[in-house]
Amino acid sequence: MPASASPATSGRVPTQHDLDTLSRQLNRPVRDVVEIPARCVCGNPLVAATAPRLSNGIPFPTTFYLTHPVITAAASRLEAAGMMNEMSERLAGDADLAAAYQKAHEAYIAARVAIGERAGTGPVPEIDGISAGGMPTRVKCLHVLVGHALAAGPGVNPLGDEVVAALAPWWTADKCYCEGAWDDGAPVPNKDLSRHVKHLNAQAAEPSPLAGPENR
Numbered sequence: 001m002p003a004s005a006s007p008a009t010s011g012r013v014p015t016q017h018d019l020d021t022l023s024r025q026l027n028r029p030v031r032d033v034v035e036i037p038a039r040c041v042c043g044n045p046l047v048a049a050t051a052p053r054l055s056n057g058i059p060f061p062t063t064f065y066l067t068h069p070v071i072t073a074a075a076s077r078l079e080a081a082g083m084m085n086e087m088s089e090r091l092a093g094d095a096d097l098a099a100a101y102q103k104a105h106e107a108y109i110a111a112r113v114a115i116g117e118r119a120g121t122g123p124v125p126e127i128d129g130i131s132a133g134g135m136p137t138r139v140k141c142l143h144v145l146v147g148h149a150l151a152a153g154p155g156v157n158p159l160g161d162e163v164v165a166a167l168a169p170w171w172t173a174d175k176c177y178c179e180g181a182w183d184d185g186a187p188v189p190n191k192d193l194s195r196h197v198k199h200l201n202a203q204a205a206e207p208s209p210l211a212g213p214e215n216r
């Protein structure tokens, strides 16, 4: 396989190693992650794509979730510095920016529909027209914008692209910042498995030690 294989066409479906890495990055078990839309140059996940309907039936609009601890910490610093208010104010006064951000909102929803189709979760009418992060008129979460910008690539979400550029003191796409960012030797977090996941495990061919009395 060529080393330059596009992330859009290879490595999108998460391996068990990817899922374990996500759980370590977030320090909690992940579930319903169906794709890895952005990776570090080393291959580790940067963003997880969650199915638009969780396996417990709940609609889930926040498709792109930023997971890399170095980037999430940097985005939090930018939030603390007031970047969201500054962007929301610019949106209110700049029609071109507002139009581009509206398109980003629509692209987010279209990407979510495509992911739902690939994952086989079916239509999720409960979240029709709803994206995330304050789109299309406000900026309420820089992590959402970065997650979208990294998943979609440059040129789709103008404010997401701006936040990615502003991460530069702490993170840039051309380098690996994974070393020491999470504990690769730690056990994979699995303590707060949902009832549903336990139920699925209980249905597996082998008896699961996680099956509790609440499983019927």
Ligand SMILES: [Zn+2]
Pocket: 040, 041, 042, 043, 044, 175, 176, 177, 178, 179
């Ligand atoms: Zn890396």
